[in-house]
Amino acid sequence: MSDTVSKALLPAGLRDFLPPDAALEAHVVSGLMADFGAHGYERVKPPLIEFEENLLDGAGAATSKDTFRVMDPVSQRMMGLRADMTIQVARIATTRLAKAPRPLRLCYSGQVLRVKGTQLTPERQFTQAGLELIGSDSPAADAEVIALAAGALAALGVQGVSVDLNLPTLVPVLCDELELSPETQLRLRAALDQKDAAAVREMGDPVQDLFGELIRCSGEVDTVMERLGRLDLPQAAAQRRDRLKDVVALVRRLMPGLSLTVDAVENRGFEYHTGISFSIFAPGARGELARGGRYRAGTAKEKAVGCTVYVDTVMGVIAPPADRPRLLLPYGDRAQAAAWQSKGWITVAMLEDGIADPEAEARRQRCTHYVSNGQVRTVG
Amino acid sequence: MSDTVSKALLPAGLRDFLPPDAALEAHVVSGLMADFGAHGYERVKPPLIEFEENLLDGAGAATSKDTFRVMDPVSQRMMGLRADMTIQVARIATTRLAKAPRPLRLCYSGQVLRVKGTQLTPERQFTQAGLELIGSDSPAADAEVIALAAGALAALGVQGVSVDLNLPTLVPVLCDELELSPETQLRLRAALDQKDAAAVREMGDPVQDLFGELIRCSGEVDTVMERLGRLDLPQAAAQRRDRLKDVVALVRRLMPGLSLTVDAVENRGFEYHTGISFSIFAPGARGELARGGRYRAGTAKEKAVGCTVYVDTVMGVIAPPADRPRLLLPYGDRAQAAAWQSKGWITVAMLEDGIADPEAEARRQRCTHYVSNGQVRTVG
Structure with a gap:
């Protein structure tokens, strides 16, 4: 409309x-x-x-x-x-x-x-x-x-x-475990949010090794999970990775065909x-x-x-x-309405008697079908 | 709950x-x-x-x-x-x-x-x-x-x-046709709202005859329509009555068993x-x-x-x-879920492995059915 x-x-x-x-x-x-x-x-x-x-x-x-x-x-x-x-x-x-x-x-x-x-x-x-x-x-x-x-x-x-x-908890947990200063954490967060691998490398150890790898942990699930699996993570971070692995495996079982990606540093x-x-x-x-x-x-x-x-x-x-078929019913003739509705049709009742051209009226009312001589016909 | x-x-x-x-x-x-x-x-x-x-x-x-x-x-x-x-x-x-x-x-x-x-x-x-x-x-x-x-x-x-x-337009139309004064109309409206037949009668002619009858036009549709039909109404009021009669007849055709009442002075x-x-x-x-x-x-x-x-x-x-039957499914076993759901059942997945008494767990989770040895059983 x-x-x-x-x-x-x-x-x-x-x-x-x-x-x-x-x-x-x-x-x-x-x-x-x-x-x-x-x-x-x-x-x-x-x-x-x-x-x-x-x-x-x-x-x-x-x-x-x-x-x-x-x-x-x-x-x-x-x-x-x-x-x-x-x-x-x-x-x-x-x-x-x-x-x-x-x-x-x-x-x-x-x-x-x-x-x-x-x-x-x-x-x-x-x-x-x-x-x-x-x-x-x-x-x-x-x-x-x-x-x-x-x-x-x-x-x-x-x-x-x-x-x-x-x-989202992985980076903060790692920062804690690596005892990074608040300033370093802020710089790191900014670099990760921009996926700026060069900036991460410039931050030196211990940031560059771990986060330099983590920033690459983004994309198709199997590649990322394998990459994540190779990282030598401290205990709390490793627990989070293992949980992600468990969840991925369970989702796979529930929906084998589902397209999955992982972004490990998304915040x-x-x-x-x-x-x-x-x-x-x-x-x-x-x-x-x-x-x-x-x-x-x-x-x-x-x-x-x-x-x-x-x-x-x-x-x-x-x-x-x-779109469901819409059937324009003649004035006063509702006998057929329920039967058509039960087949999923929409029925539209004429509210005036004596309409000469039911097909034209059906077209005007956006109906796909009308009744002529007791027969349901398609609007041409 | x-x-x-x-x-x-x-x-x-x-x-x-x-x-x-x-x-x-x-x-x-x-x-x-x-x-x-x-x-x-x-x-x-x-x-x-x-x-x-x-x-x-x-x-x-x-x-x-x-x-x-x-x-x-x-x-x-x-x-x-x-x-x-x-x-x-x-x-x-x-x-x-x-x-x-x-x-x-x-x-x-x-x-x-x-x-x-x-x-x-x-x-x-x-x-x-x-x-x-x-x-x-x-x-x-x-x-x-x-x-x-x-x-x-x-x-x-x-x-x-x-x-x-x-x-609701009948009384105002009648008041107009009978050229009642605004004061008389207010008194009449109050009497009609309270269905106070005595007060209507006290108002004398031309109010008492017509409205004394109208106030009784309340109740089961056939009785009221017959009573309304006998009233000698001026033209505009008669048109409204005739329309009501038409609508009643059409509703009857659409829903023959529907209980209908009429209140002609309801405002x-x-x-x-x-x-x-x-x-x-x-x-x-x-x-x-x-x-x-x-x-x-x-x-x-x-x-x-x-x-x-x-x-x-x-x-x-x-x-x-x-209530639809609620089936508690064993941990990790969703194979049956879709089939039961398609029959209108609700399936509830166990989220932990190794629950010893699935029937007790089903009862605790307000399920009506559970699975034991691969068979669906009713919670006793």
Whole structure:
């Protein structure tokens, strides 16, 4: 359907989803929820607004500047309009569902808002969906969440799903074990973020050997895991590498064909993630389709792993469900409606009697079929 | 699952939907959307916030005191957090979809917020769903919307669905035709609202005859239509009665078993509705399940009829979908997962190896089935 009026009707970064986009979005969300649900993830739904201090607690602090505030006239306290749902789901898991058996599997979907868009993503309202697996530290939990998210996206028709695995705690742990000074750590971090191998070499021992190798640990999973395996890592760093190896093996078993890459020095999300983190990509997508990893949930700091799916981005890389045939039914004749609907057809009732040319009327109403002399015919 | 922490965590009137409520809500919404969609209603999704003046335009003005406001840092203009979606859908229909062929059938669902709850309904966030049929004045349009909303609720398992039909324009039209003074009209309206037949009789001619009869036109549809039919109404009022008769006949054809009542002097919603309006009830519900009627859409004042479904109220009167069997799968053994899931089962993976008593573990994880020696067994 055409867009006849200026979008200036709506504030910047906000938009109406028209047909067929709104239905496609619902299709993505219900597909994800059905897939997660089939694996034991139960749906929760936190409110759109809640007290600012709960919403922006702990890891939520990162969303503070993105969050609209409104005064609650009842309590006279400030409330925030959520910019992210994961903090809310962690709150539910660790408070209201504190006594539910572990591991606790939850999934969710809803709208989030942010105060301002960016140049790259001007949108200010997004559909977020996700799953959280709370109360297990097992590598099998990491693997389950990764494989489930990637599998659900593939099931929705996303072509060429790939997962990039990161170890955001590896570099800090190594820095500690090597007793690098804060200044050296800052220089090193900058060099690693820019993948600047020359700068790393210039830093001399003990940085140049280990990090010079680590910076090359980026790319196809088997190559990287072999390279990582050859490194002589101190104990804490070696444990993290071994865990990554375990998770990779488990993901492989769950999804043998999945394209996997590793970037051992990737740092994003470090403030939040406490172990393996990951991003899910597909060719042609505007950005990541999903992002997740290990974290600690709630004030109780429960071990958890989760994944957020960016539904709007997913919508950009899947084909909409095939158009269903639309049958224009004669005025007052609904006898056939249910039978056609049960075969997946859409039926559209004529609301006026005596329309002379039902085929022309069907075409006008974007129907693919109409009834003539009791027979269903295709619009020519 | 149990509620272990005080609800004081959330502002008054806001709540977390826990399992199984969040899934039940999604089930209601997807059922409604699927049903409306099968009848040609296409989904739209307006944003949660938009400029105050658009949101509170025309019929939206009624929601003004319920609407949270936030400043838009981009435009420096005030935005409102919607308290109702029908105004937004009418805006979409009459602006962005102004050139889409008529009749235009749209459906929608989303969250709405209001600043304060009431004693009766303390909630401040609701799930709204609905359908709008825009650009037709035919009685068949009224009947379609009524039958579709009632039918979708019945299909969701609501028992004893009944529709109360109202004619909010009848009394004002009669007052005009009888040239009653504003004072008399006010007294009459108060008497009718209280169904006070004695007060109506005391008002003498010409009020007492006509309105004394009209006030009795409330109840089972056949009785009321017969009574209305016997009234000697002036032309404009008679036209409205005849239209009601047409709509009743058409609804009967679409849903022969539907329980119908009529209240000819019911006044609620008059400010908004321009023709027949209706409310849908069911025994045991906290209030109306749905409400709708004729109105004029957008600044273009297009003829329209629509219906809003109160999803939270519907949830109170339907049985949740039957629990699906939950199968606890042994560690690392996912081979069977897809096969069981395709039969509608939920599979839950063990995340640790070497659990000695899989039946006890299945019970602990609220599973109904587990695997022992390669066989699926029921938890005893």
